[in-house]
Amino acid sequence: DIVLTQSPGTLSLSPGERATLSCRASQAVDSKYVAWYQQKRGQSPRLLIYGASNRPTGIPDRFSGSASGSVFTLTISRLEPEDFAMYYCQQFDRVLTFGGGTKVEIK
Amino acid sequence: QVQLQESGPGLVKPSETLSLTCTVSGGSVSSASHYWNWVRQPLGKGLEWIGYVYYLGASNYNSSLSSRVTISVDTSKNQFSLRLTSVTAADTALYFCARGPTIFGPIYGFDIWGQGTLVSVSA
Numbered sequence: 001d002i003v004l005t006q007s008p009g010t011l012s013l014s015p016g017e018r019a020t021l022s023c024r025a026s027q028a029v030d031s032k033y034v035a036w037y038q039q040k041r042g043q044s045p046r047l048l049i050y051g052a053s054n055r056p057t058g059i060p061d062r063f064s065g066s067a068s069g070s071v072f073t074l075t076i077s078r079l080e081p082e083d084f085a086m087y088y089c090q091q092f093d094r095v096l097t098f099g100g101g102t103k104v105e106i107k
Numbered sequence: 108q109v110q111l112q113e114s115g116p117g118l119v120k121p122s123e124t125l126s127l128t129c130t131v132s133g134g135s136v137s138s139a140s141h142y143w144n145w146v147r148q149p150l151g152k153g154l155e156w157i158g159y160v161y162y163l164g165a166s167n168y169n170s171s172l173s174s175r176v177t178i179s180v181d182t183s184k185n186q187f188s189l190r191l192t193s194v195t196a197a198d199t200a201l202y203f204c205a206r207g208p209t210i211f212g213p214i215y216g217f218d219i220w221g222q223g224t225l226v227s228v229s230a
Binding site for chain 1: 170205208214
């Protein structure tokens with residue numbers, strides 16, 4: 001199975017700062033099969049990005065995704081208070097797997 | 108809009124079978140464009156995909172669970188269900204149902220999730 005390794009495990013930042021989250025795949029993954037989710041405490045995950053760089057309707061444009069080889073990146077341009085949460089990447093290319101998650105916490 | 112709601116026992120004894128149902132409202136489980144998934148999350152840990160079912164009955168499972176998992180669909184009730192046999196304490200988790208794409212996409216992501224239901228395995 002494809003293993004997705006997310007880094008860092010925890011990101012400590014202040015509101016207004018830029019967050020850069022990484023997801024590295026153990027094998028080549030077609031970027032159209034990569035998604036990102038946000039999960040707040042006590043809530044279900046919410047789809048933020050699909051196809052590595054596409055935002056579903058209603059997702060703010062401060063969230064963006066990109067891909068370079070087997071490394072996928074989620075960027076939050078300016079952190080809002082509601083953005084402090086867990087973030088997971090996911091791939092559908094072969095057997096579906098999730099990354100282990102990155103916690104974005106208030107510094 | 109489409110909503111998903113999990114239901115089932117919150118407590119299961121070791122070695123018994125965990126059974127959960129996800130009810131689809133505001134849409135149809137008979138959608139040709141979607142797979143219907145189960146995902147679980149041990150408290151304080153990450154997400155684990157369990158498997159999916161298609162409205163025609165085809166299914167696919169995480170290989171780590173496939174010997175114990177069955178996911179089925181009931182189009183007449185607009186529901187799909189999870190059965191996990193021979194449970195142990197390691198199966199204690201928050202269980203989510205989620206709508207996902209077929210291999211044809213176009214949105215390769217789980218766009219609709221249920222609120223989740225906590226299942227504890229304990230004697």
